[in-house]
Amino acid sequence: MGRVRDLRTVGVEPGMTLRATGDGLAIPDARLTIDPARAHVWDPGLPRDARLRSNRASTDRLVVAAEVARVLAAGRAPSAGFGPLLVADGHGDPWLDAARVRIERQVAALADRDVEAAVEPAVGLIGLGTGLTPSGDDYLVGLLAGLEASGDRSWAPLARAIAAAAPSRTTAIGAAMLVHAARGEYTERLHDVLIALADGRSRGLAAAVGRAMAYGATSGADTLVGVFAAVRVATSGRARAAA
């Protein structure tokens, strides 16, 4: 069976009742049963092939892959949220200016391996921006995922600080998302972006970036800004260590 993109194509309409049947789920009005015995179990933790490796050759490749991904994302960047940051645009917009200052301070602190100094700008990004999940929240999810993928140990204490601050600083949905990210739980779209970055081939990058950017009105773009910030941290640190 192929992918079902729209449940209406299998007869499911908004408002129908979903019943637990004991060994599965059923939507009687659509004559649909969902049998978990045949379901794939999906783990929100980062898969092994999403790890960004850390020798010098792969760092060079990662820098190139991230730039390709950024250009791909910039081509479809929304004008709202942090999208303009993908194209180094939006100067003079008070939200983007606030975001840009905090992101740069955070990236500089993380590149210096100063997690403590990275916490304050991270907390300042929680709840920053418009929308259902404010752009700052989406950015931080991308950042945490990217840091974890690159094996950067700063991600765990930073994640704990973000999870502790989130409930009082953002929307209920944004806070829930950040708490999950702090546990290392991310969306499949985000896994795919990191897998594509680790692999580095442009076809995979185009597909993964396309799917990520299609998520939400600006959330996908905001998340990618965070991933690219994490790649900057990872590659700048390694470049210095190798020098």
Add this chain to the structure above:
Amino acid sequence: MTLVTRGAVHKNSYRDSVELMGIAAQIEALEGIQRAGLVMATPANLGVVAAAGLADAVPAGAGSNDLIVVVAAADEAVADAAIARAAALLAAGGDGGGGSGEGASEAPAAQTLGEGVAELPDANLALISTPGTYAAAEALRALKLGLNVLLFSDNVSIEDEIRLKTLADERGLLVMGPDCGTAIVADVP
């Protein structure tokens, strides 16, 4: 010139950022309005609002799950009109949380295209502004209701775009977009 600031709160109201930015842009375009913002009242956003000189406009008690509208205007009448206009635009977008701002309509807004057409039988245009994943299905529904479509949403696949425009062509209707930008139709931006 002394600016007048005004604000309204829409409790537990969630909107996507493109919709909010679009409404803010429409409010800022009104004559006599210098600044306008529609954001969730998180501490980070309130900090930016204060830095923009709009701290006085923030309604007391607004929290992180509340949407606030803040404006700075040349005079009180312009400020009040802008707040009312923002409430109307939010209501027109299908208010999920029940607007409680000044000027918000108490009448339940239509929640679906079908309900909208029932209310406005002469309507001939639907503006679709949802995340791209859902936009094609809504546009298809609008076309089947005999409506022309202004498809503001982006991230609609080329296959869906072709399907929509083929159907529109068959029915003598127009699909503008996806990623259509804004337009002024019958004097309404």
